[in-house]
Structures are given as structure tokens and as C-alpha cells.
Amino acid sequence: MAIGRPRAFDMDQALDRALDVFWRKGYEGATLCDLTAAMGINPPSLYAAFGNKEGLFRKALDRYGEMRTAYWADALEAPTARGVAEALLRGTAKFLTDPCHPKGCLAVQGALASGADADCIRKELETRRAGSLARIRDRLKRAKKEGDLPADADPAGLARYLATVIEGMAVQAAGGASRKELERVAETALRAFPG
Amino acid sequence: MAIGRPRAFDMDQALDRALDVFWRKGYEGATLCDLTAAMGINPPSLYAAFGNKEGLFRKALDRYGEMRTAYWADALEAPTARGVAEALLRGTAKFLTDPCHPKGCLAVQGALASGADADCIRKELETRRAGSLARIRDRLKRAKKEGDLPADADPAGLARYLATVIEGMAVQAAGGASRKELERVAETALRAFPG
DNA sequence: ATCATTATATAATAAGCGCTACAAATTAGG
DNA sequence: CCTAATTTGTAGCGCTTATTATATAATGAT
Numbered sequence A, B: 001m002a003i004g005r006p007r008a009f010d011m012d013q014a015l016d017r018a019l020d021v022f023w024r025k026g027y028e029g030a031t032l033c034d035l036t037a038a039m040g041i042n043p044p045s046l047y048a049a050f051g052n053k054e055g056l057f058r059k060a061l062d063r064y065g066e067m068r069t070a071y072w073a074d075a076l077e078a079p080t081a082r083g084v085a086e087a088l089l090r091g092t093a094k095f096l097t098d099p100c101h102p103k104g105c106l107a108v109q110g111a112l113a114s115g116a117d118a119d120c121i122r123k124e125l126e127t128r129r130a131g132s133l134a135r136i137r138d139r140l141k142r143a144k145k146e147g148d149l150p151a152d153a154d155p156a157g158l159a160r161y162l163a164t165v166i167e168g169m170a171v172q173a174a175g176g177a178s179r180k181e182l183e184r185v186a187e188t189a190l191r192a193f194p195g
Numbered sequence C: 001a002t003c004a005t006t007a008t009a010t011a012a013t014a015a016g017c018g019c020t021a022c023a024a025a026t027t028a029g030g
Numbered sequence D: 001c002c003t004a005a006t007t008t009g010t011a012g013c014g015c016t017t018a019t020t021a022t023a024t025a026a027t028g029a030t
Helices: A011-029 A032-039 A043-050 A053-076 A081-096 A116-145 A155-174 A179-190 B011-029 B032-039 B043-050 B053-076 B081-096 B116-145 B155-174 B179-190
Strands: none
Touching (some): A011 A053, A011 A116, A053 A081, A081 A116, A081 A155, A155 A179, A155 B155, A155 B179, A179 B155, B011 B053, B011 B116, B032 B043, B053 B116, B081 B155, B116 B155
């Protein structure tokens, strides 16, 4: 055990609580008062453990990324391009309406537009969304090489289409759309996908 | 002319400037300092003319609605359901990347998630998005009655699909997607539409 | 001219923000 | 025990926020 007074709270649990607050209120909307109250700690403990509000958000964002990776990685490993699209869209419908956490997607509603103070957070989320798009695109390019997608298919275009539907579903979920409604959207969206 | 000292600024122009700020920074991200600077007036003039920040945002939102109505009304009046979908998606791609105003959609990036202070604004935007969805749905229901959509078509589901793609395109535009990329998304999305 | 009325600019208000001294409390090592 | 190291709770910091009091300026009506 390390020297000094031991930490009286669980960092992982506190981070989960912070993630929940950021998820529901966005980066700017979440106040330090909201955060410390939800985490059950006082400001100095927060700053000692996570640096500052921005550092806390970034760590919460990493944790959020891990949650998404759970189904995202599986989906991208589906054997066919169409299987990837199906798993992604259906998995997203499920994830966005999971009662275990707030509705919607942190990478979308965390900071779509912001003041100067949160500008770097906005850009960070933009970068992460671009990363997700790139991962789909790479997978579809591979599918085309493997002959899984037709020779005249446009992997980049299809990837952006899927990303667009996914992000649109996130907005829908934030607005209260049900899981059934999102599954219906996923089903319809798949009709535009070759295969 | 009314009695008293005449107003030294143009309300419509000031409102346009305010809309531009809200559009780029969101409701919470836009400070009164940002707004008064862009509008070229001092706080008392703003409060005398628009009530308060929330009142100013609502008036800016109305003005935004008028801008969108320009192409929405046309799109919904297209003779066939597929024509409606085409006009909506292509019009959205154009609107979201119009160099005359900020990228993206105020109803999406204005306040997707927020603190308690901006909660009523968040709900207001949610309501407006629901209204847009309802307008598409009503139009597609009519199309089904007119035999324009197949008997087994699901107007509500198709409407939500279109709304989802449109909102997803708004997120894409906020993230810097080009007009060409959005037009490509629109083209792909149309392949899921009957007709 | 004078008055009532309205807009303007300056400057101040209370409240909330992110953040941090400070001292007390709790541990391990000597 | 005592010391060094670390966390904790309280309390407050400086700053920004949205909003407004005040005095001045500019108009129409009388």
C-alpha cells in the first residue's frame, strides 16, 4: 500500500458517475457542482485524482469508448460487409437505448457546438467521430478487396452513410426515440446496403 | 413614427447576427458578450428589444425556421413520396453546407444535452424536431392513401428513417463534411426508399 | 420651449463558475 | 511515538455570467 492517507472513494466508480453526468448534460452543461455531487466527493479530491474538468471529461470519454468498443469491435469482425452493417446498426439501436445509461451518444451530444472554452473538447469529439468513420471505411475497403462488396461499390461513401445513420440515431435517441423505433430505422437503412 | 428616441439599430439585422452566433456556439456556448458584440449593440438595447437571452434565442429560432421552410415546404409539396424524399435529402445536403451561414442545423447543435438552465431550450428544440418528423410522416401517410406508396409501406417508419438521415447529416456537417460527401450520403439513403 | 417617452452608454449587480489555500485527518516508515 | 506523505472537508478565491440601475441623449406632442 502506498504511503499517505488512503483514498476514501473508488476512482472507477467515481469516473462512471462523472461519465453519467457528462452524458446527460454535455461538457459545458455539467458543472463541477453536478460532478462532485454525483461522484460523492469534494472538489480537491476531484482535482487531485483527475487534474481538472477537462481531464475528467477525457478520462470519462475513454471509459465511454471502452463501452462502445464492446459491440463495435464485434460488429467490425463480422464475416461480410453486410453483416458488419447489420451488427453496427442493430448494436447501435440497442446501445443508444440501453436503460443502464443515459440515452444517446456522448460523442455526439457531449459538445456539438460550444463556446471558446470548450472548443478543444468539441474538436476532440469531432476527431473521435472521424476515427469511427475511418474504422468502418477501412473494414469496407477490405471487404471490397475480398470481393465481399461488388467491384463498383464505394466503400468510403457507404461508410459515411452508415456513420450518418448512426449519428442520426443518436440524435433520435437523445430526443426520446424508443428502441423499437430505432431498430426499425436500422432495418430500413440496411435496404440501401448492397448484398 | 413612434414617440421617443428612435432605435439606432436594425432589429432584423441584429437578429440575424444573433442567429449566427447561436448557430455556431449553441445556446449555452453563446455568451451575452458574444451576442452584443456581434449585434453591435449594448446589453440594455438587447433586453429592451428581445426580453432576455432565452427570448432572443427563440426569436432567432423562429427566423431559422423560416429559412428552412423555404426548401422544406417545396420538398413536401413534391408530387410523389419518392420525390419528397429526394428533395428533402438533397435540399438538406445543400442547406447544411451553405456558405452563407454556419454549417449544420441549429435545431440539432443548439442544445442536444444541457444543464438545468438551458433545459427548456433543449426541450423546445426536441419539440421542433418532432414537428419536422410529424410533417414528413403526414405527407407519407397521404402518399400511401393516394397509392403513391405501396400498400405494405410503413409511412411512420419511413418518415423516421428520413428524419434520422437528415439529423445524421447535420452532425456530419457540424464535423466538417463537404457538400459533395453529404450529397453522396443522400444518394445512398434514397436507395432504401421505395419507388 | 417644454414635457413625456423611448433608446443609449456606462457601469454595477448578484449569482454561479472552475479552481485552490488551508488545516485537520489518516496512513507508512523510522 | 514521531515524521513525512497523502487525502479530506471547509471555505473562499478571482473571474465570468446574465441582468439591470442610472444618467444622458434624441425624438414627437403640446
